[in-house]
Each structure stands twice: as C-alpha cells, then as structure tokens.
Amino acid sequence: MDRRTLLKGLAGVGSLAATGGVSMPALSQGAAARTLRFVPQANLANFDPIWGTQYVVRNAAALVWDTLYGIDATLQPQRQMVESEDVTDDGLTWTFRLRSGLKFHDGELVRSKDVIASLTRWSARDPMGLMIKALQQELTAVDDRTFKLVLKQPYPKLLYALGKNNTPIAFIMPERIAQTDPFKQITDYVGSGPMKFAKAEWVPGAKAVFEKFTDYAPRQEKASWLAGGKQILIDRLEWVVIPDPATAAAALQNGEVDWWESPITDLVPVLKSNRNINVDIADPLGNVGSFRMNHLYPPFNDVRARRAVLMAMSQEDYMRALVGDDTSLWKPLPGFFTPGTPLYSEVGGEILKGKRDLDAAKKLLAESGYSGQPVTCLVAQDQPITKAQGDVTADLLKKLGMNVDFVATDWGTVGSRRAAKTPPGQGGWQMFHTWHAGADCINPAPYNAIRANGDKAWFGWPTSDAAEKEVVAWFEAKNLDEEKAAVDRLNKAALEDVVYAPTGFFLGYTAWRKNVSGVTKGPLPFFWGVSKTA
C-alpha cells in the first residue's frame, strides 16, 4: 500500500462515518456558529501584501484592506472605495473622490493622504504600478476625500490596475503604515476592509484570526469578487493551517473545520461522497501549467530546439499526470491565455494540437545542432504540480534523444537557481517547471511569463520583438476588439518563438460543509456573503 492509497482509505472511512450520521466530536460541538473555520491553501507566514506577494497573503489581505476599485466576475473594474472619478478628454488628468464614512480599524477616517501613500508604496513593487509611476507627473490630495493623478500620457488600463486581483493588489493602508519602505515588511495591520486582523492571536504556521469590523460600510451593490457590497455575516474567521491533506480531509468530515480551500484531487471523491460536504470548482480561471526553457544557452537558444519540444509534447500526458483522469478538470491549451475569458486565443496553436510527431521533432532538434549535451532540468519535488510535470518532461526529452540532467530538488532551491544566468554547467539551468494562476493569464498586464523582452523578461529570458510589439499594442488598445486582435497576434508570436511551453489548463476544487452557505467561485476565497448555521 502506498501513501496515497492510505490517505484515500483514511479519508474514505471518515466519509463513511460521516454519512452514517454519527455525531461530531465534542471538540467541534462547542464551536460558535458564527465562527467560520477555514483551511487556507498555505501558511500565512507574513502579512504584508506589498512586501510579500504570495497568494495566501493576498487572500488574507483582501479581508483587512480595501481597494479603490475591485475587479468583478466579468473581469471589469468597479468602484469600491471610490465614489466617483473624472477624467479629462485627453486622458491625462484623473480626479477621484472617496466614499464618505470610510474608516480604518483604529477609528480614523480614510483620507486622500492615505491613498497617496498607499499607491506610492504599491507602485514601487507592482509591474503595472511601475508603468503608472513612469507616466506619473503628479499625485496629489485635493482635499480629504479627493485626490488627483496627472499623467504624462494616457494609460487606458488605469482603473484595471487599481482594482486588479493579481498580486500585489493596490490595497489602501493608513499613511503611517504605507510610508514603510516597500522592501521592508509592515508590522501594523490596520486596514479599512470588512474584517480586522487579530494580531495577538496570530501563530504563523498554525492560526490566523479575523474579526468582523462593525464600522465597515459596504457598498449597496451585490458583491462580485473584489467588487460590490462586502457583507460579513460571521463574527469571527479562523484560518487553521493543516499541512497534511488527509488530516484536513478528516477534519472537514469531522466538522472540526468548515471550509477547505484546496483539497487535493485524490481526496475529492471521498469528500463528494460525504452528504455533509459540498465540493465544487474553486476558481473558474484555474491554472496554466508550464515549463520554461533557457533562451540564453544551447540547445534552447535555437528556436528550432524549442519548437521541437513543443512539437513532441503531449499536453494530455501532462494534464493526466498532474490532475488525473477527471477530464472535467483539465483541457489542452494551444495558447497562453485563460480559457473562457474574453482574450482567450488559439491563433498559432497548431503546433500543440493533433497527433504528436516525434520523428519530425527529432529531425528539427538535429537541425538545431543538438548533439547530446546534458540538459539540466530543475524539478521541485515538494510541489505536486512541478513534480508531475517534471516526470513527464524527463520522459519526453528522453524520447527526443536528449541527455537529461534531472535535478530533483525543492521549490526553494528552484526559486533561487532559476534566477542564475550562468551557463548550465556552472549553476545555471536549461529547463524548469512551474504554473500560473489563470487570473494572471487573462491579459498581458499581470502576465510577466508571456513577456519576451530579453534581460528584463521572466526566467529563461526570451527575446521576441514580435511578441513584445503586441504587448504594447494591447496596452494601447482602445476597445475589446483591438485588445483581442493584439492578443491573437501575441499568442501566435509567442508560440512561434516559444516564449515558454504551456502544458495545459487545469482546475482545482474547494470543499465546505453544508451548514456553510454563500461560497462563490473566484480567483480567491471570498468571505463576504458567507454564513454558517449551527
């Protein structure tokens, strides 16, 4: 019996116990109905959403800090803290007015000076923020509720940037906190969001607690992702970190926790069979699997070698290894953008479609001059997604006749080593595996993995003038049609130059007990509108 089978068995028996209608243990019976216990995807190890950009930090920060705008489920920015905005005809001067009565958790009113300090800190770390900063001529307070942004040239994606849900989000903090160096961590967690962070109860790696902020003034509109009325229907939210999936599954079945953000797919069948538990897709935007080749060194500095890999790879192999045989959870991705979103494109995707042609790929690889030199392939073993992909890639490269130097290591080492631009024999690398949240792949703004501006590009440092030209075209697009046209051309160029190799699109589940209601699908767990009965 392997460990995975044992985990399934354990969770399965828990399911039987629960479906048999047995009572919950004393530990959970005493818990207040208005306390929601949630198992997050990872440990909340720090709590500065500008300094640390992990998704778990963003998800917690969305409770504590509010935003000027919020992206809704249609991927459009909607007013959040802002009451109104006014822009001059030339698109250069924006005047924003804050809603009245916005308060921080310490009782202070939210003022323009807080917004200015927060945007200044955010713009030092965020790629879109950096673009705005480069165009910014003036960011000033007109009065306590009004502030003005003057640009040197129009930036059509401004409201999207201020409301986007990709890390780092432009959260608004009190001025005294926002004045912290963006490269240093804040230690004061006062925000104006719908919940307060109970710092005294925070045990990093184990527990984080949030309490309802009774002075929060939600908008009147219906909540939709980061936009609309963030109505909190619970008094207290406890994030319980449970690193072991089988333990988390058992705790959910036992009623020791109410909501598990990211159950592993192996355990989903037993959770689904439990009559007390709901299981559904967590985020319709899902994830994009990928591996990146190093464009600086042979063999992948030759586009023919990169194309040979694309010609030979089977996305189905990757997805089955990664997600399993539940085909509702994955689909091939002959492109780079998130399926189901307005800019999704398959233009130029033929190289990833249809029957795989290993012979043609081998021929193309030979033409590139590859002659058996080792290919250093970094594979993090502590991340199931990278491990599964790495195993498939190793097999693929061997089938192509490549000499694989398989470096099995941990994610921390991959994170550090992938930044090395030295030759592969001297600490560098030729391939590494990763994945991108689908929310980051809906357009080129937050999508740094698609950028191909050489030295400034993401790891692998691809150079593709054709792809970069279309990124600029997207930023300058005035309407959705222009955006789509630009992204079609970008998709084609990025595949032709093989900026990176997409291995497919996959979804994940979330699971919660049936006495919890209001759970919605989205790129992060939204707690507004969620309630619990005893």
Next chain:
Amino acid sequence: MVSYILRRIVATLPVMAIVALFVFSLLYIAPGDPAVVIAGDQASPADVERIRQSLGLDRPFLVQFGSWLWHILHGDLGTSIFTSLPVSTLIAQRIEPTLSLMATALVLTILIAVPLGVVAAWKAGSWIDRSIMAFAVFGFSLPVFVIGYILAYVFALKLEWLPVQGYTPMAEGFWPWLQNLILPAVALGCVYIALIARITRASMLEVLQQDYIRTARAKGLGMPSILFVHALKNAAVPIVTVIGIGIALLIGGAVVTESVFAIPGLGRLTIDAILRRDYPVIQGIVLLFSFLYVLVNLMVDVIYTLVDPRIRY
C-alpha cells in the same frame, strides 16, 4: 556533584558554539534564497536584490555570522525573515505543544516499554516474549505517519473518541489538553516503545542471570519485587542511556507527528522555516534542540548516580 554539573554546563558552551558555526555555515552554503521566496514571481532581479540588502543577506559570511553571534550572546535569537516576529516569540508560541507532545510520548513510553521489556525477559523464550518482541519489531518498522493515520482512522474518524488535529493549551484544562495529545503521543511513542522494550529485555536478561537474583529467589521474595526492585534497578543504566539517546528520536519524530496531526509545535515551525529558508528561525531552533539534547545527556549522567551508587563524578 554540583561542581560536576556546573563543569558540564560550562562544557556545553564550546559544543553550542561549534553547533552554531556548523549550522550557520550549512545554511550559508545551502541553495535557496529567502529574498526570492519573499519577492514572488512578479519581482524583478533588482527587487530581489533590494530585499536581500534589506535583510542583510548581501553581507560577507563572517560579518553575518559575527552579527548573529553577537546577538545570540546578548540573548537575542534574531528576527524571522518572513514573519518579522522575534525568533524567541515564535519559539515561545510553539514550545508548549512540542514539549507536551514529547513529555506525553516519553511518559507513555516508559510506562509501557519498561514493563513490557521486563516481562519479556522474565518469560524469555515463551510465547509472551515472542509476542512482545514481534510487537517491538512491528512498532520499530512502521513509519510514524502510517501509525498516525491508522490511529486517526480508528479513534478519531471511526470511533470519534478523539479529535483529528490541533492542540489545546494546558491552561484551558487538563482533559482538553490531553485529548489532543493522546493520538500523536502514541504515534510518536511507538518506535520509542519498541526500542526501549528491546533494550530493557536485553539488559534484564543479563541481570536475571546474576547470583543475587538467585539469592533473592531463594529468600522467597515475590517475583514483582525481584523484577522491578532488584533486577530493574541494576539493569537501569543502559535503559536510561537509551532513553536519553532516544530524545533525538523523539525530536525527529515530532516533526512528522506535528505535521500529521496539525500540532503547532517546533517541528512544524522547523519544516516551514527550512522550506522558506528562514535562516534565523532555523538557527534558533537548531540551537535550542542542541541545548536540549546536551541537557538531556547531562540529566542522564546524573541519573546514573541515582540508579548505580558505584558511579561517582
């Protein structure tokens, strides 16, 4: 004795210094970079470098080591790179669950393993002996996480007697505290029980052959008295030694057990810190565990004198 204990405590200082240097060097040369983890995927190399500078990780090895050592000498274990909380605070938050788990496992082990070993030696060669030794082999062979899952399946999920995960501080009551510790302590103690039971049996077998045991029997002493008063005391030195050595086993096992049962202890703190390359936390915990281990060895040496009056320092 007092001067001996003081000398031993002083002698731990160079040991701790070597451990400190070793750990610091190991982390320095180990691959991985906390700045990269903090910066995230969106960060540019310049951002990563700025974070590295702000953390002081760009300084030469000797400067970093000297600074760390200087703070240690002033009782400051440093600040966690990720949480910005003092390492001493993180350890203080986590030490109670780990010590509780280890202490419960240790008590459980001694209460179970020593009598089992004594009985096995007394009934050497019988089915009782063979059964106990088979159990010992079984306990020694099964990984801690497997035992943990089986226990959770039976006692938490099937019977619903005990919780699956978590920890309740002792301040909230003895039973709630113990309730969360029973399963993990049994899981953690299994290997240890097996080890101690085998050592106890071997040591007792040797003692039971001695003339004074025959004399005791001839005097008409009852078997329990012979086994647990006369024989066990004389067999105790190797048992105490192995219990001391076994503390290291418990520390290692606690890391896994705390993960399986989601106990917020030092073991989980260690794993989290290693995966994120949170150097100050790793260094603080290793130093603490080293100190604990040295302390346990000292206690073992002191206990020798209690169980065997011939031993004098």
